Amino acid sequence: MPLRAPSVARFGRPPAIRKPLPLSPTTRLPQPPVKIVTRDFAPCRLEDHYHSTLQDNLMYLTYTHELGPRPPPRQIRLTYDPNNPYSKYRHNPPVGGSQLGRKLPPPCTPENVVQLEKVQIHIMNKEAITNRSNLLGTVMALRALTGETEKAGGQHAVEGVQIVRGKKQVGGWIRKGIPVGAKVTLKGPAMYDFIGTLTEFVLPRIREFQGVELPPASANTETPSAVSGVVSFGLPPSAMAFFPQVEVNQDAYPKMYGMHIHFVTNATGVGAQDRARALVSGFQIPFVRRS
Amino acid sequence: MSRGSIFQISSSVYCQRKAMSTGSLWSISRPAIRTCRRTMATQVSEPVLQPQKGPKPVLSTAVILNRSPTITRTPTMFERAYYSYQARLRRALSNPFPYDFYFKPGSILETRFTMEEQKRERRAFGPTFGKQDDYDKEKAAANRAAAQQLAEQEGESEEMMPRVHSSDEARDYKSLDRKGKRNLYLLLKDTNDAWRFPQGNVEKGELLHQAAQRDMHAECGEYMDAWIVSRNPIGHYKPPMTLSPKGKPLPEQVTFFFKAHIMQGQCRPAETIKDFAWLTKQEIESYVDKHYWDGIKDILSDH
Secondary structure (H helix, E strand, C coil): CCCCCCCCCCCCCCCCCCCCCCECCCCCCECCCCCCCCCCCCCCHHHHHHHHHHHHHHHHHHCCCCCCCCCCCCCCCECCCCCCHHHCCCCCCECCCCCHHHCCCCCCCHHHCCCEEEEEEEEECHHHHCCHHHHHHHHHHHHHHHCCCCCHHHCCCCCCEEEEECCCCECCCECCCCEEEEEEEECHHHHHHHHHHHHHHHHHHCCCCCCEECCCCCCCCCCHHHHCCEEEEEECHHHHCCCHHHHCCHHHCCCCCCEEEEEEECCCCCCHHHHHHHHHHHCCCCEECCC | CCCCCHHHHHHHHHHHHHHHHCCCCCCCCHHHHHHHHHHHHHCCCCCCCCCCCCCCCEEEEEEEEEECCCCCCCCCHHHHHHHHHHHHHHHHHCCCCCHHHHCCCCCHHHHHHHHHHHHHHHHHHCCCCCHHHCCCHHHHHHHHHHHHHHHHHHCCCCCCCCCCCHHHHCCCCCCCCCCCCCCEEEEEECCCCCEECCEEECCCCCCHHHHHHHHHHHHHCCCEEEEECCCCCCEEECCCCCECCCCCECCCEEEEEEEEEEEEECCCCCCCCCEEEEECHHHHHHHCCHHHHHHHCCCCCCC
């Protein structure tokens, strides 16, 4: 009989448990002696695409040549004298406001090519202001869309679907501290899977969707959103029905919800949003100019 | 970012580099020259410092025309073992699936899903996992029949495309379908029987990236849709120094490379081109000469 190597993807019976495992005092469930953490469990197509094609292209696209080291930053006088004991611990921005919008991006190197860090999906549900149980449909929809649960796979940093509460009291609209929406943060393969679903199932099926509208050429390029490397856009409620996870049992949800999607990248400084858009469009999310 | 001025930038870098490497006059730094010139206006007796002009280098552009991978790469043995172990762990630790939320109780879809799920669980946790559950053999047989009927209705017998294309078996180096897992690059064989990337000269007053676009179409034909990724050159190559018959050094040749992606169509090379081939990085090494390979190998992708 020819010798065959055992398959690496098949497993035999797990070893028998000889000594009963200690029970958790809270859940009364048996606890394994080590902390089990699960990691990537499948190759990720879009992540491979980033590393084989996009990363090189973005480095060439966004490269800015600099001759020699940069000149030292201009010293701008602070609003208050920092040596004055009276204003020592006061917030002390430079004269003319913080220079956040004019901060230069770090020099282009192969190490800091623009890269996706996380994708955040956020749904606000106004009906939750009157009755917080209206949030259940929102939470369920987000869980179905992303499959995220708190501390999934033993990863303590995975937060799952989180409830968003009102930040401020705004008369006639919102109250401070009441739940008004839900959000979920995706990282790693889950993030790339979501982008894949979005670009292959959802965006092509939205009616009269030409692409995400770019701001006009006259838009201010020094705003915090333009220099923080985040690309955001919204989807209408009708788009949720196109996600295959929701499409299979659309009747189970009280209604369809629109959502905001934020693509957070590592780009910073002047022109960061443009670089982030170049990256996101590499994942086949179209952008159009306003006509 | 000033994209319009890239040619000026690259040429100034080039001049500066040349200043570093060549003759003694050029090695004087720029401020020094400036001070010399300033003194020239006042003191005529000082010796005039004029940079000696050699022959101008001949610039040309080449396009590294890339076909990106079309199918996913095959995971290694280690990756497969790792992924299947992690998938098994995740299956053991995940929350129970809410059947009643996704399926109508007792529907054929639910039956099929349960059967498939059982198969996956036995693959993960061993062949005896959940055996004691299917006590009713008649019911199990009925379930299988129902699932099979559903599969026939939906026409699920679609065949998967093979991961090896027929052009791989036929060793057709001109096909764009070959080596789907790898990055392919277009190489041309010129009249000197040398293999190289599509290239051409830069005309006077032309920007480098415009020259690249023009030269690519001149050599590869109009029957393809290609996108030059960036206006920045991604590398440069200088062939070894050659001497004229009189023994004087000929002007230096510099080739700037630009990356491009082929989107559609196929290369139909001009008449001056003898042959073309779409090759992976490893294959290119055996085609081109050693000096050219040393100049380009770090530009190409190992993926």
